[in-house]
Amino acid sequence: MELPDLEVLAGTLEELFKNKTLEKLDVVVGKKLNVSEKELKDALEGHKLLSVEREGKTLEFHFGGGNVLGLHLMLHGEIRLLEKEKEVKYQILNFHFKGGDGFSAVDFQKQARPTLNPEKSESPDAFSRAFSADYLKQVLAKKKVPVKQVLMDQKIVRGIGNAYADEILWEAKISPFSVSNAVPGQQVEELHQAIDNVLRKAIIEISKQHPKEPGAEVRDFLKVHGSKLKKSPGGAEIKIGVHQGRKAYYTDEQKLYQ
DNA sequence: TAGAATGTTACAGG
């Protein structure tokens, strides 16, 4: 899950569970936790959920009592609503609220990472003020790795993953394989704008679809990233490259700077 | 059916 999915998911969870009291927290898989199971339960049980926020690709559950649970869903983690008589597979954490409803964080890969009171990250979120065009220019100027790698580097900017990196680069008409420090300043400005435009449009699209399950995959509006897509909206054939063991979808409409 | 899948991190090598 990337920034747009998580932004909508945070909002949905807040709507459903805000101001409800966490009656019981089941820790099914605790190996990725930064504290003991008991410490986590002691910190959160009996407290109201005040808000659900997104920080980069992490969800943050803010509870009364001042504690925050960070939850990174990694590659395949999901949130499932807990309903009676319906078994939820691959549970990691189960949140049971007073009144009977709740949700579960699940992950068949067991990689989802819950963190009690996560430290603030130093790198800017893609929606933060600190992520300016000038900042992006400065970072790119220092790097010779492909520009796509920089977009996905959470130490540089938080929230963008493989799928949206492809969408953003198509929007900006820059090849994912462009050498970072070879992209001209004007194009970096357009790239910076494309990041904001693509992510914000995606949030609107995902919200529109109003999926039954919070956080269900909504990818049908992507323009180039997807194995079923053959042509971009401009009619160009979509090419498939590989970068860091993952696919990059792009077209000849995008310029290669090197 | 083997390989890819929206992510991150550890580790090896240069």
Added chain:
DNA sequence: CCCTGTAACATTCT
């Protein structure tokens, strides 16, 4: 020390 590339994680879907 910095940078880069690869494998691993565990299961599902195509």
